[in-house]
Structure formats: structure tokens, C-alpha cells
Amino acid sequence: MTNPVTFERRGRIGLLRIDNPPVNALSPEVVAGVVQGFAAFEADGSLDALLVHCDGRTFVAGGDIATFDAPDFSTVPINTFLARIEQSRRPVVAVLHGTVLGAGLELAMACHYRVAVPGTRVGQPEVKLGLTPGSLGTQRLPRLAGVPLALDLILSGRMLAIDRALEAGIVDAVRDGAPLDVGLAYAQSLLDARSAPRRTSELKVASEGATDDVFANELADAARKPAYPALGAIVRCVRAAARLPFAEGEQIEAREFEQLRVSPTSRAMRHLFFAERQASKIPGLARDAALRKVESVGVVGAGTMGGGIAMNFVNAGIPVVVVEASDEALQRGLSLVRKNYEASSAKGKLTAEQVAKRMGLLKGSLDYAALAGCDLVIEAVFENMELKRQICARLGQVCKPDAIIATNTSTLDVDVLAEATGRPADVVGMHFFSPANVMRLLEVVRGAKTSPQVLATVMKLAGTIGKVAVVSGVCYGFIGNRMAEVYMREAEFLLMEGAQPQQIDRAVEALGMAMGPCRMLDMAGIDVGAKTVIERGKAGGLPPDPSYRVVVRKLFELGRYGQKTGAGYYRYDGRTPLPDPEVTRICEALAKQDGVARRADISEQEIVERLLYPLINEGTKILEEGIAYRPGDVDIVWVAGYGFPDHRGGPLFMADQIGLKTIAERLAHYAAKRGDRFGYWAASNLLTNLVRQDKPLSDWTPD
Numbered sequence: 076m077t078n079p080v081t082f083e084r085r086g087r088i089g090l091l092r093i094d095n096p097p098v099n100a101l102s103p104e105v106v107a108g109v110v111q112g113f114a115a116f117e118a119d120g121s122l123d124a125l126l127v128h129c130d131g132r133t134f135v136a137g138g139d140i141a142t143f144d145a146p147d148f149s150t151v152p153i154n155t156f157l158a159r160i161e162q163s164r165r166p167v168v169a170v171l172h173g174t175v176l177g178a179g180l181e182l183a184m185a186c187h188y189r190v191a192v193p194g195t196r197v198g199q200p201e202v203k204l205g206l207t208p209g210s211l212g213t214q215r216l217p218r219l220a221g222v223p224l225a226l227d228l229i230l231s232g233r234m235l236a237i238d239r240a241l242e243a244g245i246v247d248a249v250r251d252g253a254p255l256d257v258g259l260a261y262a263q264s265l266l267d268a269r270s271a272p273r274r275t276s277e278l279k280v281a282s283e284g285a286t287d288d289v290f291a292n293e294l295a296d297a298a299r300k301p302a303y304p305a306l307g308a309i310v311r312c313v314r315a316a317a318r319l320p321f322a323e324g325e326q327i328e329a330r331e332f333e334q335l336r337v338s339p340t341s342r343a344m345r346h347l348f349f350a351e352r353q354a355s356k357i358p359g360l361a362r363d364a365a366l367r368k369v370e371s372v373g374v375v376g377a378g379t380m381g382g383g384i385a386m387n388f389v390n391a392g393i394p395v396v397v398v399e400a401s402d403e404a405l406q407r408g409l410s411l412v413r414k415n416y417e418a419s420s421a422k423g424k425l426t427a428e429q430v431a432k433r434m435g436l437l438k439g440s441l442d443y444a445a446l447a448g449c450d451l452v453i454e455a456v457f458e459n460m461e462l463k464r465q466i467c468a469r470l471g472q473v474c475k476p477d478a479i480i481a482t483n484t485s486t487l488d489v490d491v492l493a494e495a496t497g498r499p500a501d502v503v504g505m506h507f508f509s510p511a512n513v514m515r516l517l518e519v520v521r522g523a524k525t526s527p528q529v530l531a532t533v534m535k536l537a538g539t540i541g542k543v544a545v546v547s548g549v550c551y552g553f554i555g556n557r558m559a560e561v562y563m564r565e566a567e568f569l570l571m572e573g574a575q576p577q578q579i580d581r582a583v584e585a586l587g588m589a590m591g592p593c594r595m596l597d598m599a600g601i602d603v604g605a606k607t608v609i610e611r612g613k614a615g616g617l618p619p620d621p622s623y624r625v626v627v628r629k630l631f632e633l634g635r636y637g638q639k640t641g642a643g644y645y646r647y648d649g650r651t652p653l654p655d656p657e658v659t660r661i662c663e664a665l666a667k668q669d670g671v672a673r674r675a676d677i678s679e680q681e682i683v684e685r686l687l688y689p690l691i692n693e694g695t696k697i698l699e700e701g702i703a704y705r706p707g708d709v710d711i712v713w714v715a716g717y718g719f720p721d722h723r724g725g726p727l728f729m730a731d732q733i734g735l736k737t738i739a740e741r742l743a744h745y746a747a748k749r750g751d752r753f754g755y756w757a758a759s760n761l762l763t764n765l766v767r768q769d770k771p772l773s774d775w776t777p778d
């Protein structure tokens with residue numbers, strides 16, 4: 076392996092050059108290289124200053140997170156070398172470009188001067204991994220930027236634009252040009268001015284916004300989110316920076332960081348970080364496989380999903396044409412998109428020009444011929460097989476030869492739709508989540524004949540429109556809705572057995588789920604949920620159990636569509652859900668009709684186990700059938716698409732924490748307790764085998 080750090084002389088300036096693509100992460104090799112290069116600088120008395128520069132697209136964009144899992148990981152080696160740099164008696168300058176994040180910003184702040192090129196952004200995103208900064212970001216940033224901005228940046232993990240960073244004193248200058256030229260010129264100007272080293276650790280933290288009340292309030296806020304212990308830790312570290320000598324602050328940060336590093340929360344969040352990167356990789360497909368170009372998009376259907384889908388592409392500067400069945404539906408769809416943008420504009424998130432530009436990229440048509448020039452066409456018409464089949468056949472004819480044809484179906488067989496086009500290799504599922512312009516998840520459904528190139532193109536495109544994409548094979552509901560079906564099934568059985576909607580929702584919300592199943596379906600629409608169940612029944616896909624999903628069908632029959640009609644599982648006062656005795660009566664009657672015994676002893680533990688363990692079991696079936704490539708993919712689907720708490724790492728990561736043996740035992744317990752006529756409670760082969768081998772899911776790979 077070539078050394079990722081080189082040291083060279085440029086006149087009287089020493090140049091330390093880091094080249095560790097893709098983002099110049101501060102790996103142990105880079106740290107060793109920087110230490111060595113710095114020693115060469117120290118040994119060369121003919122040099123007057125040192126410039127730290129990174130090749131490639133960014134300055135150091137973070138630490139090497141993979142090393143955090145090592146049992147002997149320690150922040151000491153990095154902190155020690157940062158101290159050595161800072162102690163240099165000759166000026167050390169960092170030239171910044173790209174995204175200067177985490178350990179990158181910490182390295183830059185240990186240098187005496189920072190110059191950046193326009194477009195650079197800085198930040199301390201460690202909180203997103205459930206951590207505090209570990210290399211003195213909590214100590215140096217308040218010294219440069221003051222307590223309010225340091226707290227804001229470190230608690231939110233957001234990136235700061237370079238002009239703001241300049242105003243705040245995080246960087247000293249912004250100069251246009253190639254980063255290396257900018258850095259060398261700036262270092263020279265410091266030498267010309269005989270500027271001395273200026274050590275961040277020796278600065279005093281400004282007293283403004285650093286009162287006891289400020290810290291007390293921040294700690295109180297953090298205490299309201301006990302699932303995220305990093306928040307309180309960050310406040311304590313920044314308070315130490317403001318109140319204590321640097322060396323004491325350093326110890327406090329090291330202690331807090333170490334506690335968090337080994338905590339289940341940070342492990343879960345790091346798991347998701349890696350799972351997200353892994354999800355974009357398609358086994359067997361080279362990273363550099365040739366992709367199709369996608370420079371124009373067509374959307375069929377301007378309903379709830381079609382409009383949101385179109386916005387994603389327009390937001391990324393890609394023109395979209397939307398085709399509808401009637402002018403009325405088209406105008407309704409387009410004006411809803413406009414309203415959405417105008418609402419963002421009213422909140423100051425978009426300028427009037429941006430709204431005009433985006434609407435300018437959006438065209439409507441009633442003629443399928445308008446789709447002939449599109450590189451990608453996504454159908455988002457009603458969830459009806461016959462209709463979708465007809466549309467797909469038409470798209471097969473209208474779309475140009477190398478266009479990609481995608482379907483947004485939630486449950487229908489993508490292979491059937493692919494065949495209907497007459498060109499199945501061009502077809503892929505693009506399952507967006509509602510609201511499609513907001514939700515981050517995109518399930519990319521790989522049909523039996525989808526070409527690898529089409530799959531890879533859509534995965535890349537997902538990144539362009541800011542989505543996290545997960546590949547799913549074809550099955551009822553794909554990864555997410557197939558598991559959600561099991562979850563909803565159990566919620567309904569619990570209701571029939573005597574649990575209340577609020578009791579069920581409270582139990583899973585206490586785990587950290589954004590919303591319990593009853594509130595979730597009330598919001599998504601009982602009609603939407605019930606129609607899917609009814610359609611599935613018509614297609615012969617429902618289990619032969621008379622009590623299966625009868626509650627949602629009954630509520631639908633009664634016109635209780637959820638929030639939009641003021642009643643569903645709850646009744647609504649505005650958007651506030653209120654317990655409704657009518658629902659209890661409905662469930663009692665259904666239980667009686669289907670011979671389900673009512674009981675009063677349903678505990679919170681039973682609710683959690685009965686909602687979660689069959690869902691986990693279904694996830695393992697999805698893995699053994701090859702529907703999902705990896706456990707992490709299933710976790711991403713649930714965190715990015717269904718409000719599963721990130722601090723628990725997703726359902727399959729959580730399964731390993733609970734222990735697969737416990738889960739298998741509890742499934743068997745409920746099978747015995749409730750009876751298992753339909754195999755609902757049977758553990759998958761994968762789960763059974765892993766328990767037998769005493770292995771966690773994280774060790775599993777497909778044969």
C-alpha cells in the first residue's frame with residue numbers, strides 16, 4: 076500500500092499532503108503518516124511554516140469510524156499528535172475544501188491558521204453516531220466560535236457554510252483558487268507578515284451565551300431525550316470548555332466519548348451508518364458498471380404519490396413530465412405541487428425564483444406521446460393490477476428503447492408488470508414512501524429479469540435525489556410492507572383480544588417508534604390499508620383465518636377512514652387522537668363473531684413482544700428467501716421508512732441485542748398460548764438454525 080501522506084518542501088514552506096480517497100478519512104495509516112511527516116518538518120530547520128493539504132475532493136471529512144469498534148480504541152494517539160502540531164513553534168496552516176467534518180475539523184482547529192476555498196462546509200457530525208466529538212472538537216470549537224454556535228453545531232451535527240464559519244472565526248480567510256495554491260499563498264502571506272503561531276487551546280472561551288442558565292437549559296433539553304445520551308454528554312463537554320482549563324476539558328471529553336463509544340445507542344447508530352453505505356452495493360455488480368443516463372423523467376399519475384415523486388426530480392434539477400388521465404386530475408396534481416413549493420417559500424426555505432425554476436421544470440400532459448423522450452418513466456396510478464398492466468403495456472411501446480420503466484406499486488407483482496411491457500429487462504420497482512418528497516426511503520424492486528445496469532442506474536439515481544435506496548426482491552409487500560403486514564396483523568389480534576389502540580400505540584412508542592400502528596394507519600388512511608387487504612383477498616392471498624385483518628375492513632365499511640374523516644382507531648379533535656369507546660364495541664363484536672376470547676390481562680411486554688418478534692421473524696424469512704441481501708438492508712428500510720428508532724439500530728440489529736434464543740422461545744410461547752393454526756408463530760429456518768448454532772444475525776451471510 077502506498078503511503079497516504081507525503082511530506083515535501085515548497086521553498087520555505089513544508090507541505091504535508093494527505094491522499095486517502097474517497098474522503099481522506101483519518102485512518103490509523105493517515106495518522107501515522109501525518110506524525111511522520113510532521114517529524115520531518117520539525118527536523119528541518121530551514122522551513123518557516125507547514126501547510127496541511129488534502130488531495131481529492133475534500134479535506135479530511137472524518138475519522139475512521141470502523142476503528143471505533145476495536146476494543147482497544149483510544150482517542151489518545153490522535154489527541155497527542157494534534158497537541159504536537161499545535162505546540163509547533165513555526166506556524167502551521169490548514170487549507171480547507173469540500174466537507175471538513177468531525178476529525179477533519181478537529182485537525183484543522185489544532186492548526187494555527189485556517190484558510191478555505193469558497194463552497195467549503197464545516198461540522199462536527201458525531202452526534203449522528205451517538206457520540207461527542209472525540210478529538211477535542213468540544214474544547215477547541217467553543218474557543219473559536221463561542222458557546223452558542225459550538226453547542227448548536229455539535230448538538231445538531233449540521234454543516235456550516237464557509238461564509239458563516241468565517242464570520243464566526245472558525246476559519247481565518249476564504250480565498251478563491253485551487254486549494255493547494257490558496258494554501259501556499261496564504262502561508263506565504265503569514266510569513267511575510269511574520270505572524271506567530273496562534274494556539275486554539277490557549278484561547279479563552281467568550282463569556283457571551285455561556286451562562287449557568289444556558290448550560291442548565293441545554294441539559295434539561297437533553298434530559299428530555301434520554302434515548303440519546305450523547306446530547307447531555309456534549310453539553311457537559313462544552314461546559315467544561317467554558318469553565319475549566321483545556322487539559323481538564325480534554326479529560327472530560329475523553330471520558331464522555333469512551334462511555335458513549337461502548338454504549339448500545341452509539342453501536343446501533345454506527346451499525347446504521349455502515350448499513351446505509353452497504354445498501355447501495357449490489358452483490359455481483361462492479362462499482363464502475365456502465366450506467367444509463369437519466370436526464371429527463373416521466374411520471375404517470377399525478378395523485379398523492381405521483382406529485383411527490385415528480386418533486387424529487389425537479390428538486391434535483393431534472394425535468395419531469397407528468398401524464399394524467401384527465402385534465403382535472405392533472406391540474407389538481409400540478410397545483411398541489413405548486414402549493415407545496417409555495418408553502419416552503421412562505422417558510423423561507425425556497426426563494427420565489429427557486430419556486431419558479433422548479434415549476435418551470437415540471438410539465439403536464441394528457442398524451443402518452445409526451446413520455447417518448449424520457450430516460451425514465453415511473454407509473455404511479457391506482458393500485459390495481461389490470462390498470463397497471465394496461466399502462467405498462469402502453470409504456471413498453473411509447474418509451475424509447477433504452478428508457479427505464481419503473482412502477483411505484485406497493486404490493487403488486489413487479490414481474491407480471493414487467494412482462495406486460497414486453498421488455499422486462501428495462502423494468503424495475505421504485506417504491507417511494509408517502510410523502511414521497513419527504514420520506515428518505517426508496518425500495519428498489521429487482522424483478523426476475525431486471526437488467527443489472529437498470530438496477531445500478533436506479534440505485535445511483537436514488538443518491539442524486541437524496542434517497543437512501545435498498546434493493547428488494549419480488550414478494551408481496553417487498554421488505555417493508557411485508558413486515559408491516561405482520562405487525563398490523565398482530566395489532567388487530569391484540570385489539571380483538573381486548574387491548575385498546577392507545578395501549579398498543581403507547582407500548583411501541585415507548586420503545587421509540589415514531590408512531591404506534593393504530594395512529595400510523597389512521598394517518599395513512601384506513602381506506603388505503605383496507606383496500607390493500609381487500610384486493611389481496613380477491614387475489615386469494617389472505618390466510619384462511621376469519622379474524623385476519625377484519626378490524627381494518629370493518630372500520631373501512633363504517634366509513635372510519637382515520638384522521639381525514641375524524642375517526643378511525645381513534646376519534647379526532649383536530650389532529651389529536653382520543654380514545655373511542657365505539658372502537659372497543661366494534662372489536663368486542665368482531666371477537667364474538669369469530670370466537671376470539673377477550674382478556675383483561677394484556678401487558679405492555681406482551682404487546683411489544685407480539686408486535687416485534689413476528690416482525691423480526693418475518694425479516695429473517697425475507698433474508699433466507701433472498702428478498703433482502705443483508706440484515707442491515709432490512710434495518711434501513713424500517714428506520715428510514717417506518718419510523719423505527721435509529722437508537723435501536725433497526726429490528727434485526729435489535730434482535731441480536733435481545734438475543735435470537737429469547738425471540739425463538741417467545742414465539743414458541745405465544746404459539747402455545749394462542750394456538751397456531753396458521754403457522755403465524757413458527758420460527759423461520761434461518762432463526763432456528765442461528766439459535767442452534769448460537770450465532771447472531773450480524774454474522775449471517777447468504778450461502
Ligand SMILES: NC(=O)c1ccc[n+]([C@@H]2O[C@H](COP(=O)([O-])OP(=O)(O)OC[C@H]3O[C@@H](n4cnc5c(N)ncnc54)[C@H](O)[C@@H]3O)[C@@H](O)[C@H]2O)c1
Nearest residue numbers: 376377378379380381399400404455456457458484485509
Ligand atoms: N399513498 C401511499 O401512501 C403510497 C405509498 C407508496 C406507494 N403507493 C403506490 O403508489 C401508487 C399511486 O398511489 P396514490 O396514493 O398516489 O394514488 P392516487 O389515487 O392518489 O393517485 C393515482 C392517480 O393516478 C391517476 N390515473 C389513473 N389512471 C390513469 C391513467 N390511465 N393514466 C394516467 N393517470 C392515471 C389518477 O387520476 C390519480 O390521480 C399506487 O400503486 C400505490 O400503491 C402509495
